[in-house]
Amino acid sequence: MAGYSVLLVDDEEEFVSALSERLMLRGIEVETALDGREALARFAEKPADVIILDVMMPGLGGLEILKRIKKSSPHTQVILLTGHGATKEGIEGMRLGAFDYLIKPVDIEELLEKMKEAVKTTGTG
């Protein structure tokens, strides 16, 4: 077991279900949310070690969620996902305290690697 929990936030249900199942297959504890509000509620309910957050979502945007989570729980690591190549959002996210950002579609191995790093950072920091 990997031994850490992940909150996966994306408005694409198909994406969320498939990715969460894959992560669970790899022994990661996964919570999912399909929009910003749900994500915040889930996180309040059960804080995860790592949050994987889609930047472009209807309603509360990824960057807004990032801001709020970082405010309430600065040590939680957030990895941003974006379907858009604009580095503007990536850089903005990094400035707001995101751990890193990845462009969709993401290679699962790459994502796992990033999450591992994020958890390690939390552990030491």
Place this chain on the structure above:
Amino acid sequence: MTNFWQKLRQLAPEGLKDFPDYGEGPERYSLLRKNLIFIICGVALIPLVLMAAINYYQYQSALKEEIVRPVRRLITSTKHTLELFLTERESTLRLLIRERTFEELSDQARLNHISRSLRHEFPEFVDLGLIDSSGLQRSYAGPYGLEGKNYKDQTWFDEVQLRGVYISDVFLGYRKFPHFVIAIKMDTPEGDFYVLRATIDTEKFNNLISSISLRPSSDMFIINLEGILQTPSRYHGNVLGKSSLPVPPFSQEPVIQKIVDSHGEHLFGYAYLRGPSFILIVTKKPGEVMAGWFALKGHLLLIFLVSTVIIIFVALRTSKLLVDRIRDADQKRETYYIEMEHSAKLASLGRLAAGVAHEINNPMAIINEKAGLLKDLVLFSHEYQDREKLLSLVDSVLGSVKRSRDITHRLLGFAKHMDVKVETIFLNELIEEVLGFLDKEAFHRDIHVSLNFAPDLAPVAHDRGQLQQVFLNIINNAFEAVADGGNISITTRERGKDTDTVEVAISDDGRGIAAEDLKHIFDPFYTRGKKQGTGLGLSISYGIVSKCGGGIRVQSTEGKGTTFTVELPRKCIMA
């Protein structure tokens, strides 16, 4: 005033009348230049011509006066001198005849004595004789032995009876030297008369004329009414010969005129001596007369010609410079306009591409995860039949997803730099990125691209998208130039240790560029006759690079290949 302008307008060439809209064609520049030349030349040449003409006529009239005046003075003074001479001789004789009685004068011894004392005073008196009313020479003192000679039938004797005084033309006497005769009639109280006749050597006459120093080209002499020369002349015949000049009409005052004869142009002046049987004539050759004038005219002409040449040269030069500047400015403006339009087009294209990429990326992500889950399921359980086949199928799906991801990523990467943003760029990476777009073509056409990258090439601060555009343009051109199986080499290097310039040389062994095309290669819309392309690529590339203080050089040999060298300053110095 309006009338004047209307008239002026009629004179102006077609192109000038309304300061026309020169249109858009390339001939507008030559038209503009023509008009400029016309205006400059007109403005400068018209006053020059006027000045030259005014000067010319002013000097001419002043000089004419300057030349005529001395001639007139000469004639007048000589006329007076000669008249004085004649009057003096005449008066002397008159005095003699009055003061002496007929008896005294007819006495040979007395006459000899009188003659001697007369000649003592006036050596030009050659002889002296007394003639009675019958025409008989009563006494004679002189060298010719004319005693007893009868003049009764001679014309001069009739004339002296009629007028009281007679001055003969010059003639050769027995001693063969020219002289003339003065005769004075004296009436006696008895109603008879007698005549005192004296011969005068013209030597003195000649001296009077020649004593006035004349220039070699001038001539002065006396003729009689028949045009027979009375004194020697330099150019118009010998004494007692016929003058080569016609006898001028009578005039009370001295006359100066210009005549043209076989000797060319002469200044010709004459005056009738009181008598009037002698005419004083002065001629002056044009060379001397007009030498000063010709010199001045020469100078004037020279100045005029030199000024005209200078003005025309300046007009040609200035108009060329001006029109070239305008043409350059027009071209630049056009290029910028095109560039702007182009980049705006690219920007909107970029936004479209980014949008499309984004929309595709989301379903791609789903495919990726679903296929990944499928693979996971197969991997995590061992019970599946045809497990290997399933895995290879899923891997193929995942591979395709990866490929489309690469494409969309590249699209996004290309699009996201539409806004100019200076960032640190490693050229080697950037060129590899650009080559990624051409991988397929290189593969299909079997084009070998060799990379000679300086391993630790200094990064440049520049806009990524623009540099991508520059290298994509040039490398794409190289691909177009080479035949299938051709070679392209891309070299990056730093130019010298101290310079802040990085160079990228892109060489191909393609068909090369003709020399005349090479000159226009950076002109917008210059397509070298190729079917594809807007002719904008290189001009935009050049604009991008030169805007930052860099440059693009081209070397090309037709049939051998082309090398484009892009020079980039490490820091974009925005001009």
